[in-house]
Amino acid sequence: MLHNYPSQVRIVDVSPRDGLQNIKTTVPTEVKTTLIKKLCDAGIQHIEVASFVSPKWVPQMADAEAVLQQLPPREDTSYIVLTPNLRGFERAIDSGAKEVAIFAAASETFSQKNTNCSIAQSLERFEPIMLKAATLGVRVRGYTSCVLGCPYEGDVAVTEVVRVSKALIDMGCYEVSLGDTIGIGTPIKAREMIASVIKEVPAKKLALHFHDTRGQALANILACLEYGVANIDASVAGLGGCPYAAGASGNVSTEDVVYMLHGMGIETGIDLKKLVAVGHYISEQIAGPNHSKVGAVYK
Amino acid sequence: MLHNYPSQVRIVDVSPRDGLQNIKTTVPTEVKTTLIKKLCDAGIQHIEVASFVSPKWVPQMADAEAVLQQLPPREDTSYIVLTPNLRGFERAIDSGAKEVAIFAAASETFSQKNTNCSIAQSLERFEPIMLKAATLGVRVRGYTSCVLGCPYEGDVAVTEVVRVSKALIDMGCYEVSLGDTIGIGTPIKAREMIASVIKEVPAKKLALHFHDTRGQALANILACLEYGVANIDASVAGLGGCPYAAGASGNVSTEDVVYMLHGMGIETGIDLKKLVAVGHYISEQIAGPNHSKVGAVYK
Numbered sequence: 386m387l388h389n390y391p392s393q394v395r396i397v398d399v400s401p402r403d404g405l406q407n408i409k410t411t412v413p414t415e416v417k418t419t420l421i422k423k424l425c426d427a428g429i430q431h432i433e434v435a436s437f438v439s440p441k442w443v444p445q446m447a448d449a450e451a452v453l454q455q456l457p458p459r460e461d462t463s464y465i466v467l468t469p470n471l472r473g474f475e476r477a478i479d480s481g482a483k484e485v486a487i488f489a490a491a492s493e494t495f496s497q498k499n500t501n502c503s504i505a506q507s508l509e510r511f512e513p514i515m516l517k518a519a520t521l522g523v524r525v526r527g528y529t530s531c532v533l534g535c536p537y538e539g540d541v542a543v544t545e546v547v548r549v550s551k552a553l554i555d556m557g558c559y560e561v562s563l564g565d566t567i568g569i570g571t572p573i574k575a576r577e578m579i580a581s582v583i584k585e586v587p588a589k590k591l592a593l594h595f596h597d598t599r600g601q602a603l604a605n606i607l608a609c610l611e612y613g614v615a616n617i618d619a620s621v622a623g624l625g626g627c628p629y630a631a632g633a634s635g636n637v638s639t640e641d642v643v644y645m646l647h648g649m650g651i652e653t654g655i656d657l658k659k660l661v662a663v664g665h666y667i668s669e670q671i672a673g674p675n676h677s678k679v680g681a682v683y684k
Numbered sequence: 685m686l687h688n689y690p691s692q693v694r695i696v697d698v699s700p701r702d703g704l705q706n707i708k709t710t711v712p713t714e715v716k717t718t719l720i721k722k723l724c725d726a727g728i729q730h731i732e733v734a735s736f737v738s739p740k741w742v743p744q745m746a747d748a749e750a751v752l753q754q755l756p757p758r759e760d761t762s763y764i765v766l767t768p769n770l771r772g773f774e775r776a777i778d779s780g781a782k783e784v785a786i787f788a789a790a791s792e793t794f795s796q797k798n799t800n801c802s803i804a805q806s807l808e809r810f811e812p813i814m815l816k817a818a819t820l821g822v823r824v825r826g827y828t829s830c831v832l833g834c835p836y837e838g839d840v841a842v843t844e845v846v847r848v849s850k851a852l853i854d855m856g857c858y859e860v861s862l863g864d865t866i867g868i869g870t871p872i873k874a875r876e877m878i879a880s881v882i883k884e885v886p887a888k889k890l891a892l893h894f895h896d897t898r899g900q901a902l903a904n905i906l907a908c909l910e911y912g913v914a915n916i917d918a919s920v921a922g923l924g925g926c927p928y929a930a931g932a933s934g935n936v937s938t939e940d941v942v943y944m945l946h947g948m949g950i951e952t953g954i955d956l957k958k959l960v961a962v963g964h965y966i967s968e969q970i971a972g973p974n975h976s977k978v979g980a981v982y983k
Contacts, residue, residue, distance in 0.1 A: 390872075571947025572906050573689075600940035600977035601947075603903040607871050630981045641899035648870025648900075678899035682929045 391615035393652045397562070397592065398424050398639050399433040400667065401452070402467055404624030406436060406445050407635050408673060414448045416670045418455045423666060424621065425462050427659035429639075433465045433486065433618075437473035453480040465526060469500065474514045478521065485518065486526040486562075487511045489553060491546040492535035495566075499530075504545075508552050515557045527553030527561040528594065532578055533570030533605075536629040543581045551585045560590050562618055565605065567629050568598025572608035579609045592616035595637055597676070598627045602637035603645055610651075617642055622664035623676025638677035640664055658683065690914035692951045696861070696891065697723050697938050698732040699966065700751070701766055703923030705735060705744050706934050707972060713747045715969045717754045722965060723920065724761050726958035728938075732764045732785065732917075736772035752779040764825060768799065773813045777820065784817065785825040785861075786810045788852060790845040791834035794865075798829075803844075807851050814856045826852030826860040827893065831877055832869030832904075835928040842880045850884045859889050861917055864904065866928050867897025871907035878908045891915035894936055896975070897926045901936035902944055909950075916941055921963035922975025937976035939963055957982065 401421055405412050417434075424432055434456065440447035449466065456464055468474040468485040477485055489507050490496040496504045518525045531538075532546045550561045563582065565575070575595075582591060591614050595602040606617060619642045625635030643655050661683045668675035675681065700720055704711050716733075723731055733755065739746035748765065755763055767773040767784040776784055788806050789795040795803045817824045830837075831845045849860045862881065864874070874894075881890060890913050894901040905916060918941045924934030942954050960982045967974035974980065 388872075571944050573687075573948045597977060598981055599943055600902060600937065601944055603899060604906045604944060607903045607906060627981075632983070633980045634977060638899065644898055645870050645900055645903060649872045678896065678933060681932045682897055682926075684931070 388611050389613060390610050390649060390651060391613055393615060394646050395431060395616045396429060396639060396643065396653055396655060397431040397433060397465070397616065397618045398429045398621055399594070399618050399636060400424070400620040400622070400624040400639070402433040402436050402446070403636055404620040406443055407625040407628060408445070408671060410671045410673065411445055412671060414451045414455065417448070417452050420663065420667050421456060421464070423663040425459060427663055428653070428655040429660075430461055430654070431463045431465065433467065436467035436469070437477045438467065438469050450476065450480045453477070453482060463524075468514065470510055471513050474517065478517075478523065482523065484524040484526065485514070486528060487514060487553070487558070488528040488530065489549050490530045491549050492531040492538050492541050494537040495531045495535045498537060504549060508549075508556070511556060519557060525558050527558035528564055529553065529561055530564040530566040532563045533565040533574055534567060536567050543578050546578055547581050547585050550582055554586050554590060560592055560616060561586060562592035562594040562616070564594040565596055565602075567627060568596030568602060570595070570605050571601055572604050575605040576608040576611070579612045579614060583612055588613035589615065592618055594618035596627065596635055597623060597637040598630060598633045598635070603641060606637070606642065607645070621660060621677070622668050622680060624667060634676045638664070638680070640677040640679040644679045687910050688912060689909050689948060689950060690912055692914060693945050694730060694915045695728060695938060695942065695952055695954060696730040696732060696764070696915065696917045697728045697920055698893070698917050698935060699723070699919040699921070699923040699938070701732040701735050701745070702935055703919040705742055706924040706927060707744070707970060709970050709972065710744055711970060713750045713754065715966075716747070716751050719962065719966050720751075720755060720763070722962040724758060726962055727952070727954040728959075729760055729953070730762045730764065732766065735766035735768070736776045737766065737768050749775065749779045752776070752781060762823075767813065769809055770812050773816065777816070777822065781822065783823040783825065784813070785827060786813060786852070786857070787827040787829065788848050789829045790848050791830040791837050791840050793836040794830045794834045797836060803848060807848075807855070810855060818856060824857050826857035827863055828852065828860055829863040829865040831862045832864040832873055833866060835866050842877050845877055846880050846884050849881055853885050853889060859891055859915060860885060861891035861893040861915070863893040864895055864901075866926065867895030867901060869894070869904050870900055871903050874904040875907040875910070878911045878913060882911055887912035888914065891917055893917035895926065895934055896922060896936040897929060897932045897934070902940060905936070905941065906944070920959060920976070921967050921979060923966060933975045937963070937979070939976040939978040943978045
């Protein structure tokens with residue numbers, strides 16, 4: 386049996402944004418910037434550091450400007466910020482953002498409930514962002530959410546995942562991150578989804594953003610690695626939660642992903658020991674659980 | 685890419701033995717028998733219910749006789765008991781055991797530390813058990829432990845895993861359960877191990893007994909399912925722990941395994957909703973954490 390795994394994987398740690406956004410505690414700016422610096426020191430070169438969303442909706446991200454401004458520029462590191470609309474994008478640029486992420490859904494109901502507009506409208510809203518980003522030389526990362534299921538609609542058509550992901554690439558995103566937003570997928574479904582998407586978007590332009598809500602994330606990642614996808618989003622300490630299931634866990638833990646990849650001989654450039662220490666640091670700071678199983682072993 | 689997954693998987697729930705043995709709390713006999721009955725009601729037909737080991741070493745299993753005697757006989761269910769030696773085997777038979785499990789290691793140091801004898805000696809010790817079992821018509825299941833690594837030796841040679849597993853089959857075990865005792869393996873290693881073992885032991889005579897200590901169990905199971913292995917050991921609520929890493933989790937949770945299998949279209953005969961309720965029952969009884977992520981979602 387042949388398995389064409391990549392020899393190298395790029396990890397995007399999303400804990401400062403997707404992680405901290407989904408916990409109740411509001412974390413001081415200094416703790417956020419320390420977390421980010423520690424992630425850099427562990428060898429993570431791509432970090433989603435904040436979201437320029439309205440503080441009315443997401444108070445945990447109210448200090449997005451401060452976070453971005455206080456981070457030391459690093460040649461080797463990309464600080465990514467989520468910008469849901471043009472206003473957020475402009476705030477991000479004013480704070481010095483060099484890379485942003487935009488967010489679309491493969492489920493019509495999720496798009497309506499989460500961003501208050503249809504999928505088509507959300508893609509239209511991104512057009513002025515893409516234009517400005519191109520002018521400014523700002524890189525844009527796209528997200529397609531609900532790629533393996535929707536909290537409102539249940540099953541999501543793979544054709545919609547393909548269509549939305551291709552649209553994001555066609556409008557200029559350098560990569561699309563495929564989100565199993567509610568961690569509902571299982572390996573065959575994940576594999577079938579990837580197999581369809583790579584017919585329209587090359588594997589090197591895809592990332593996996595799988596939540597571990599039902600413990601399936603690593604198995605799903607393994608299934609998709611066979612297709613040459615070599616970008617994985619994860620969250621140190623599995624930081625975060627699931628807004629659709631109280632008490633459930635959120636993003637897959639970066640430590641557990643890196644442990645698997647290193648065990649498979651796949652390089653990440655990350656120092657796992659240091660990474661585990663970062664997981665313990667942030668868990669202590671927020672007085673919350675460390676969801677990483679690797680973290681529980683290497684204390 | 686072709687993946688030859690089995691259409692059906694047989695689950696062996698080991699929570700009453702491997703789970704409860706590895707927690708500090710001593711659980712009343714009645715709670716154990718209630719747990720086992722509830723597992724039956726959820727559709728689990730193979731349950732490791734106790735260990736006939738010296739109560740001096742494992743006080744949690746001191747009521748092995750009482751557990752076995754108090755269980756109602758069920759035509760459709762196999763109650764398995766661990767019997768480390770002839771004395772344990774005889775106690776088990778006197779209590780009405782119809783199926784026992786014997787336990788060998790693929791690591792010489794682990795064998796010495798865990799059973800106080802060499803691998804060769806442990807296999808010799810099983811001979812009188814196999815003889816008596818054959819006479820009595822008692823089924824014997826074998827375990828090979830440390831198949832992906834040893835807490836003392838680190839790496840374990842695959843040739844040793846093959847040799848010990850084949851020896852167990854050759855002496856009359858109907859199946860060998862391959863234990864990643866410390867949950868240290870990753871998917872490629874797991875796959876290479878299985879690929880070697882099935883050259884000597886047919887896949888249908890193999891089971892996977894993977895601990896989730898580092899969060900890798902489901903990914904490792906997925907990797908091995910491709911080889912046609914269709915027997916999986918798991919523990920409801922991920923009950924148990926790891927004697928080699930305080931605070932770490934133990935067996936992979938049955939709920940999370942069943943969720944993955946059902947999502948892949950693989951039948952188990954198990955009612956996942958009922959199984960989740962069993963996980964919550966036992967977690968409440970022992971006032972311990974429910975390690976199942978599926979359990980955390982479907983409360």
